[in-house]
Amino acid sequence: QSALTQPPSASGSPGQSVTISCTGTSSDVGGYNYVSWYQQHPGKAPKLMIYEVSKRPSGVPDRFSGSKSGNTASLTVSGLQAVDEADYYCSSYAGSDNLVFGGGTKLTVL
Amino acid sequence: EVQVLESGGGLVQPGGSLRLSCAASGFTFSTYAMSWVRQAPGKGLEWVSGITGGVGITYYTDSVKGRFIISRDNSKNTLYLQMNSLRGEDTAVYYCAKVPSEWLSYAWAFDIWGQGTKVTVSS
Numbered sequence: 001q002s003a004l005t006q007p008p009s010a011s012g013s014p015g016q017s018v019t020i021s022c023t024g025t026s027s028d029v030g031g032y033n034y035v036s037w038y039q040q041h042p043g044k045a046p047k048l049m050i051y052e053v054s055k056r057p058s059g060v061p062d063r064f065s066g067s068k069s070g071n072t073a074s075l076t077v078s079g080l081q082a083v084d085e086a087d088y089y090c091s092s093y094a095g096s097d098n099l100v101f102g103g104g105t106k107l108t109v110l
Numbered sequence: 111e112v113q114v115l116e117s118g119g120g121l122v123q124p125g126g127s128l129r130l131s132c133a134a135s136g137f138t139f140s141t142y143a144m145s146w147v148r149q150a151p152g153k154g155l156e157w158v159s160g161i162t163g164g165v166g167i168t169y170y171t172d173s174v175k176g177r178f179i180i181s182r183d184n185s186k187n188t189l190y191l192q193m194n195s196l197r198g199e200d201t202a203v204y205y206c207a208k209v210p211s212e213w214l215s216y217a218w219a220f221d222i223w224g225q226g227t228k229v230t231v232s233s
Binding site: 045047048052057091097099102 | 147154155156169172214215219220223225
């Protein structure tokens with residue numbers, strides 16, 4: 001199963017908004033609403049930020065939002081803060097009891 | 111506090127075996143599915159295996175099928191990953207992760223992660 005495609009890097013200034021894309025196929029992102037997003041700071045464990053495309057776990061700021069159009073899912077971070085600088089990974093159910101992750105995007109707050 | 115704590119990692123030769131453990135606390139372990147996710151050095155995340163809460167139905171990514179076995183002991187609130195016939199490409203930090211549902215198929219997301227245990231396969 002191929003990994004989902006994410007841009008290697010993204011950046012924005014404090015207060016700005018940035019959107020990270022996650023492109024798959026009709027067999028994964030486009031076929032199911034089980035898209036999740038994870039934030040990972042260096043040397044730390046991943047943290048769930050978005051699940052089922054657009055749902056936020058309790059405790060995750062509403063500056064983080066998720067959406068999906070066709071085979072591409074997106075994570076938008078609004079009102080960028082220095083603490084948001086991290087790696088972000090998307091994942092999607094890919095059928096046949098399998099889950100795939102994206103390659104990750106390094107978000108830099110300028 | 112809801113948490114999971116992995117242990118059992120280490121250095122093992124190619125072809126060898128290792129068993130990872132994950133001790134859970136702060137939630138009713140038997141009512142949640144669990145998974146193992148790994149991250150090779152400098153690389154992204156890769157889902158490895160999952161198991162449902164009560165019945166214990168198991169799932170594996172293709173690259174570990176026939177080599178790894180996931181299991182759980184609900185009486186001990188502990189998740190396991192028995193890794194056999196280890197290869198260099200299995201070198202990674204292995205994370206234990208809780209699924210926010212008894213059934214992996216109802217969520218396919220991981221809301222609680224441990225700090226990981228490092229597995230190195232090398233001669």
